[in-house]
Amino acid sequence: MRLFVRLSALAILLTGCGVWAEDGSAAWLRYAPVEAAKYEGVPSRIVVLGNSVVERAAGAELAKGLSAMLARPFTWSVQPFQFGAASTNAILLGSYRSLGDHTMDEASSSMPGTDRYSIRFSRQRGSHRVLIAGSSPQAELYGAFHLLEEIGADRVIPEHETQVASAAIRWTDEWDNLDGTIERGYAGPSFFFKDGHVLQDLTRASDYARLLSSVGINGCNVNNVNADLDLLSSEHLREYARIADAFRPWGVKLALSVDLTAPQIVGGLPSFDPLDPTVVAWWKQKVDEIYTLIPDFGGFTVKADSEGRLGPSKYGRSPADAANVLARALAPHGGVVLYRGFVYNNHLDWRDPKADRARAGVDNFVRFDGQFDSNVVIQIKEGPIDFQAREPVSPLFAALRQTNMAIELQTSQEYTGQQRHMIWLPSMWKWVLDTDLQADNRHTPVKQIVEGRSFPRPDGKSRLGGFISVTNAGAEANWLHHPMAMANLYGFGKLAWNPDEPLSSIIDTWTRLTWGNDPRVDQVIDALQLHSWQVYEGYTGPNGMGTLTNILGYHFGPGIESAERNGWGQWFRGEKDGIGMDRTAAGTGFAQQYPPSLAAKYDSIESCPENLLLFFHHVPYDHRLRSGKTLVQSIYDTHYLSARAAGEYVPQWMTLKGLVDDDRYQLVLRLFTFQAGHAIVWRDAIDDWFYWRSQIADVHGRVGNHSGRIEAETMATEGYQPVEVTPWETASGGKAVVCRLNSGCSLSAVITQPAGRYNVAVQYFDLWRGISNYQLLVNGKGVSRWAGDDTLPPAQFDPHLDGQTSTRFTVQDVWLKPGDTLMLKGTPDLRDDLNRSSKEAASPGAIEAHTLEQRDYRELAPVDYIQLGPNGAMTPQE
Numbered sequence: 059m060r061l062f063v064r065l066s067a068l069a070i071l072l073t074g075c076g077v078w079a080e081d082g083s084a085a086w087l088r089y090a091p092v093e094a095a096k097y098e099g100v101p102s103r104i105v106v107l108g109n110s111v112v113e114r115a116a117g118a119e120l121a122k123g124l125s126a127m128l129a130r131p132f133t134w135s136v137q138p139f140q141f142g143a144a145s146t147n148a149i150l151l152g153s154y155r156s157l158g159d160h161t162m163d164e165a166s167s168s169m170p171g172t173d174r175y176s177i178r179f180s181r182q183r184g185s186h187r188v189l190i191a192g193s194s195p196q197a198e199l200y201g202a203f204h205l206l207e208e209i210g211a212d213r214v215i216p217e218h219e220t221q222v223a224s225a226a227i228r229w230t231d232e233w234d235n236l237d238g239t240i241e242r243g244y245a246g247p248s249f250f251f252k253d254g255h256v257l258q259d260l261t262r263a264s265d266y267a268r269l270l271s272s273v274g275i276n277g278c279n280v281n282n283v284n285a286d287l288d289l290l291s292s293e294h295l296r297e298y299a300r301i302a303d304a305f306r307p308w309g310v311k312l313a314l315s316v317d318l319t320a321p322q323i324v325g326g327l328p329s330f331d332p333l334d335p336t337v338v339a340w341w342k343q344k345v346d347e348i349y350t351l352i353p354d355f356g357g358f359t360v361k362a363d364s365e366g367r368l369g370p371s372k373y374g375r376s377p378a379d380a381a382n383v384l385a386r387a388l389a390p391h392g393g394v395v396l397y398r399g400f401v402y403n404n405h406l407d408w409r410d411p412k413a414d415r416a417r418a419g420v421d422n423f424v425r426f427d428g429q430f431d432s433n434v435v436i437q438i439k440e441g442p443i444d445f446q447a448r449e450p451v452s453p454l455f456a457a458l459r460q461t462n463m464a465i466e467l468q469t470s471q472e473y474t475g476q477q478r479h480m481i482w483l484p485s486m487w488k489w490v491l492d493t494d495l496q497a498d499n500r501h502t503p504v505k506q507i508v509e510g511r512s513f514p515r516p517d518g519k520s521r522l523g524g525f526i527s528v529t530n531a532g533a534e535a536n537w538l539h540h541p542m543a544m545a546n547l548y549g550f551g552k553l554a555w556n557p558d559e560p561l562s563s564i565i566d567t568w569t570r571l572t573w574g575n576d577p578r579v580d581q582v583i584d585a586l587q588l589h590s591w592q593v594y595e596g597y598t599g600p601n602g603m604g605t606l607t608n609i610l611g612y613h614f615g616p617g618i619e620s621a622e623r624n625g626w627g628q629w630f631r632g633e634k635d636g637i638g639m640d641r642t643a644a645g646t647g648f649a650q651q652y653p654p655s656l657a658a659k660y661d662s663i664e665s666c667p668e669n670l671l672l673f674f675h676h677v678p679y680d681h682r683l684r685s686g687k688t689l690v691q692s693i694y695d696t697h698y699l700s701a702r703a704a705g706e707y708v709p710q711w712m713t714l715k716g717l718v719d720d721d722r723y724q725l726v727l728r729l730f731t732f733q734a735g736h737a738i739v740w741r742d743a744i745d746d747w748f749y750w751r752s753q754i755a756d757v758h759g760r761v762g763n764h765s766g767r768i769e770a771e772t773m774a775t776e777g778y779q780p781v782e783v784t785p786w787e788t789a790s791g792g793k794a795v796v797c798r799l800n801s802g803c804s805l806s807a808v809i810t811q812p813a814g815r816y817n818v819a820v821q822y823f824d825l826w827r828g829i830s831n832y833q834l835l836v837n838g839k840g841v842s843r844w845a846g847d848d849t850l851p852p853a854q855f856d857p858h859l860d861g862q863t864s865t866r867f868t869v870q871d872v873w874l875k876p877g878d879t880l881m882l883k884g885t886p887d888l889r890d891d892l893n894r895s896s897k898e899a900a901s902p903g904a905i906e907a908h909t910l911e912q913r914d915y916r917e918l919a920p921v922d923y924i925q926l927g928p929n930g931a932m933t934p935q936e
């Protein structure tokens with residue numbers, strides 16, 4: 059005990075300084091010490107009334123968290139409830155019934171399966187009591203986490219508070235593959251699987267379940283929706299049971315994605331036709347097998363007839379036929395089927411003006427409305443395309459009336475900066491959830507639809523519904539790579555629990571728990587996060603045109619025309635006469651898939667919200683927006699403004715030095731610096747492209763004229779060779795230079811700018827597979843050197859010089875005067891086979907126009923341009 063008290067004192071001392079090393083693994087469950095005097099009345103004795111594994115976890119968690127935060131020892135034990143002295147001066151945790159409240163337990167709830175808890179704090183004649191009552195062991199655990207959260211965020215414990223979950227299904231979908239990779243994973247490999255098996259050590263899986271549970275998430279589907287085909291073999295099932303064991307104390311149910319061909323692939327049957335009785339029997343037997351191993355198994359997620367996955371259409375069967383077979387096998391055990399609404403044709407004819415991928419959800423599902431069993435839920439992506447920076451909400455939410463629905467949101471930032479850019483997605487999700495679809499001219503916001511309240515069952519009860527987050531937690535210590543990205547997972551849990559919780563309260567609690575209660579820290583971080591969606595949208599694809607990322611590659615940097623003229627249907631139709639998909643009645647008719655009042659609003663260019671304008675309309679570049687600006691000018695301005703706003707993150711963050719621990723401070727600083735540079739890559743790519751397409755100049759003269767920019771291909775060189783970059787808009791002037799000499803190459807320019815202190819930004823390309831080295835010199839004297847060693851997300855694809863790999867390094871505070879020679883030296887990263895490399899280096903003309911020859915070099919020290927800017931800004935923005 060003495061040791062404990064001493065350690066706590068040391069912790070307090072360190073908090074006083076505000077700086078101790080952290081790797082981010084604790085996320086928002088750091089339990090950092092708070093002002094203990096404020097919580098003197100909180101009793102140190104924790105009595106847990108139930109003896110389930112979940113309730114025991116809750117007792118232990120309370121003791122752990124309170125001891126750490128309040129710097130005094132808390133003890134917990136399991137005991138039956140007794141009135142009188144034994145129940146005073148204690149924190150009591152139990153079911154409503156065990157605490158003498160029969161009105162609120164599960165049996166009396168009007169929405170069975172919906173968790174609720176209450177916290178009561180009472181003081182009587184010098185004795186204190188905290189009651190945490192729940193409708194289920196999980197709900198008690200949520201109550202325990204909530205009490206810990208209130209104290210961690212330095213809030214007053216309310217005398218009485220009751221919280222009710224919005225919907226029964228609150229899951230994450232991890233897209234982990236059995237080989238240990240993660241589809242759209244940007245934070246290291248899987249912590250569930252490796253080499254075709256479940257990992258032996260599942261400590262991290264259990265830690266993850268604890269994090270999920272702390273924000274009310276009650277299910278986790280651990281494998282990719284593009285499921286491994288042999289996933290359901292008996293050998294594998296026994297292994298998944300160990301994951302379920304790791305999850306169980308935290309009340310998180312294990313779920314699995316399945317491929318509908320399993321009866322054939324795993325079961326050896328001649329077909330997987332859902333109406334074939336042998337197939338039906340196979341699923342039943344397989345599900346029974348699962349439940350003997352995992353009695354609390356959550357259910358299946360199904361991706362079928364989508365992006366190359368086979369499905370019921372192969373046999374002329376419907377999604378309802380397929381989903382119901384699985385659902386009937388699961389029903390006796392209480393399991394559910396999440397059948398994904400993401401079914402579309404990825405071989406659309408782009409020449410057909412009526413073709414429209416956005417229509418697919420409604421076109422493919424509405425005719426089966428009412429045919430799905432009561433434990434089937436259609437899992438619908440928030441928008442009709444695919445997690446863009448902004449889309450309208452999917453009209454399917456209002457088109458299905460007799461079917462259970464859940465919303466699929468994406469915490470993995472696939473199209474939104476891949477956890478290298480900060481974007482707080484709950485801002486977007488709230489906008490989606492609050493969107494009123496006005497079905498039957500009633501108030502029917504998306505949140506109420508997925509809570510199952512808008513279109514109740516014939517017996518008047520709410521439908522089964524819920525919230526799913528596609529998440530990509532990986533083996534990197536801090537789970538999602540960017541410390542700020544964890545606010546997305548946290549926010550998902552909070553909105554899934556209560557979609558009406560204000561964004562400001564969600565982010566403020568997250569910031570306090572993750573970074574501490576210092577008001578200076580909270581103010582800066584809250585403000586940055588709250589604006590980050592609009593900033594990201596602003597320097598990528600505003601006005602509803604789609605993110606404009608490279609959709610054929612890894613969806614990270616700009617790649618504008620990759621969306622056009624192919625079968626994927628993410629077209630925005632950027633033509634000579636204007637831009638945007640005509641989805642009105644005269645066009646594809648997509649707008650008419652919404653209930654009439656919303657359809658009319660979207661259909662008319664006058665009433666269509668401008669942030670969705672190009673999603674619904676094909677608009678001339680000189681169309682005047684409500685601001686009075688032309689569309690194209692507004693696009694230029696928005697990009698300049700937003701890239702500048704992203705550049706501001708760095709100086710804002712720097713005000714927090716010393717107020718947060720140094721490890722996380724440095725990591726965020728690096729990421730914000732990267733984002734500041736990459737936002738400029740986005741800005742220039744999109745503005746240059748619009749200028750080229752519209753032939754309308756920027757009235758402010760910025761686009762295409764970059765003062766202080768020196769193009770690498772115009773500099774004097776030793777050894778560097780120009781290459782064309784594809785797509786052209788992702789490199790300044792469409793060109794870069796590469797070096798194929800073992801000894802390195804150099805670029806130099808004579809300064810003509812007035813004498814002064816400058817920040818010198820070097821825009822170069824950093825490929826995952828190699829580490830080139832760079833050095834900046836003035837008049838032959840080195841001022842900085844660095845390695846191109848970033849690990850940008852696209853590890854698995856062939857790396858190119860383009861908007862995905864373009865990055866910058868800024869050398870601060872360089873004294874320059876006219877006549878000085880600025881030189882950049884680049885040294886490529888060679889493979890071990892130097893002989894071959896040096897032979898080729900002797901005939902350097904061999905390089906391809908836009909791809910790198912990777913057989914002999916890992917990375918050719920590529921450079922795009924050098925930008926001089928005034929000293930002060932973190933990275934020069936002209």
Ligand code: GCU
Nearest residue numbers: 241242283284361400444472
């Ligand atoms: C996107 C994503 C894929 C994923 C798919 C899905 O298209 O890029 O990686 O498989 O969505 O949600 O099924």
